[in-house]
Amino acid sequence: MRKTTTFSAALAAAASLALAGCGTDGGKTGDDDRAVASVEPQKKGGAVLDQPFGKPDLTLTDTHGEKYDLIEETKGKPVLLYFGYTHCPDICPLTMSNVAVARHKLPEKLRKKLKVVFVTSDPKRDDPKELGSWLRGQDPSFIGLTGDFDTIQAGARTVGVSIEPSYKKKNGDVVSTHGAQLLAFSPKDDKAHVLYTEGNSTPEILEKELPAIIKGENP
DSSP: OOOOBOIIIIIHHHHHHHHTSSOOSSSOOOOSOOOOOOEEOOSSSOEEEEEEEEOOOOEEEETTSOEEEHHHHTTTSOEEEEEEOTTOSSHHHHHHHHHHHHHHHSOHHHHHHOEEEEEESOTTTOOHHHHHHHHHTTOTTOEEEEOOHHHHHHHHHTTTOOBOOOEEOTTSOEEOOBOOOEEEEOTTTSEEEEEEOGGGOOHHHHHHHHHHHHTTOOO
16 A cells, blocks of 8 residues: 555645636635545555545535535545635636536446536626536536535635635626535445546546545555
């Protein structure tokens, strides 16, 4: 077994890089009570968490305007969870596109088992209609959730993802700062054992590693 590293040496670095994507506030990462875990470093592909994250206890609104209990609705299923927003200029659409491409290439039996959940970090603009329209352009099977910002922020923090309130710049642009980690939850214990960051979530990597994750194994 490869030697694990501490959160400060590996996961914090990954989170820092992730925050540099969709609007940044100079590295601000929120309060110090974020969940932490050590990871098993890999040159390419997902980082295996030494201390897996449980799913965020979130009950939000889906793209059909219905309440969606994340824990109950996805219990016993492989899940990819991502926090982002539809107006993101780069990282969010790229990440979801990569997931969509990789999912499409999976065998049908595995493809049907995988749940992909996108939780907005910008609920003021991402209402159910906006979120649904955007996600259908990625993959109609993707689940989109929106709701109260404080609830979303608190839920994201339990899995080590930092989110800050949206704000408007002097030129009128709206910035939504969020961590860009993609978390993979196992159907065996409903915990995130694998974390992907921007550079390690290409379609090729995901296509290779998702079959193991869907089966409840680490890649």
